[in-house]
Amino acid sequence: AQSVSQHNHHVILSEAASLELGCNYSYGGTVNLFWYVQYPGQHLQLLLKYFSGDPLVKGIKGFEAEFIKSKFSFNLRKPSVQWSDTAEYFCAVNPYSGAGSYQLTFGKGTKLSVIP
Amino acid sequence: DSGVTQTPKHLITATGQRVTLRCSPRSGDLSVYWYQQSLDQGLQFLIQYYNGEERAKGNILERFSAQQFPDLHSELNLSSLELGDSALYFCASSVAGGMETQYFGPGTRLLVL
Numbered sequence: 162a163q164s165v166s167q168h169n170h171h172v173i174l175s176e177a178a179s180l181e182l183g184c185n186y187s188y189g190g191t192v193n194l195f196w197y198v199q200y201p202g203q204h205l206q207l208l209l210k211y212f213s214g215d216p217l218v219k220g221i222k223g224f225e226a227e228f229i230k231s232k233f234s235f236n237l238r239k240p241s242v243q244w245s246d247t248a249e250y251f252c253a254v255n256p257y258s259g260a261g262s263y264q265l266t267f268g269k270g271t272k273l274s275v276i277p
Numbered sequence: 278d279s280g281v282t283q284t285p286k287h288l289i290t291a292t293g294q295r296v297t298l299r300c301s302p303r304s305g306d307l308s309v310y311w312y313q314q315s316l317d318q319g320l321q322f323l324i325q326y327y328n329g330e331e332r333a334k335g336n337i338l339e340r341f342s343a344q345q346f347p348d349l350h351s352e353l354n355l356s357s358l359e360l361g362d363s364a365l366y367f368c369a370s371s372v373a374g375g376m377e378t379q380y381f382g383p384g385t386r387l388l389v390l
Contacts (some may be wrong), residue, residue, distance in 0.1 A: 203383070207380070
């Protein structure tokens with residue numbers, strides 16, 4: 162079965178520091194890749210997604226992610242974090258699971274705490 | 278605001294009881310998904326419906342069931358509730374149930390006492 166690994170459970174950064182959150186997936190076929198963010202007490206919001214084409218994708222709020230097919234990775238980056246980026250970040254994979262179904266498989270999430 | 282609505286926002290009930298969670302997808306979306314988010318299991322896919330038909334099942338317990346109605350809203354029924362069912366239940370919707378983006382609702386927080 163496919164799985165998604167997020168390497169860091171909790172990351173603590175100071176404002177203006179650079180961020181990189183790791184995500185690896187295990188699935189040999191075609192996948193779509195997503196990063197979702199969940200701010201405290203809120204629902205999941207889409208940060209960015211990769212379907213095809215340029216492996217470097219840009220999302221909202223200055224986030225970007227790079228798809229490296231050979232490494233089965235889709236790491237999230239931001240050059241300079243802000244206190245308002247404090248949230249939990251989820252990597253998700255959407256592989257084909259048969260009968261026309263594409264269910265999202267999520268990683269366990271990475272909590273990001275940004276210290277002012 | 279994703280356009281997906283869920284009611285109620287919070288639900289407190291007792292073990293052994295039955296509850297119904299409701300979800301309205303974004304306008305035009307035909308597919309609805311249900312996910313459970315708990316501290317120990319993380320975010321897990323439960324079930325997907327497409328235009329009224331069940332399309333995929335994930336880690337959904339037999340005590341749980343769902344349906345999608347002709348107006349495309351969906352309900353998740355949880356019965357014989359146990360303490361371990363306490364979680365955040367999210368609904369998501371997408372246009373056609375394929376590889377496109379899923380948009381999530383605000384969730385229903387269920388507390389079983």
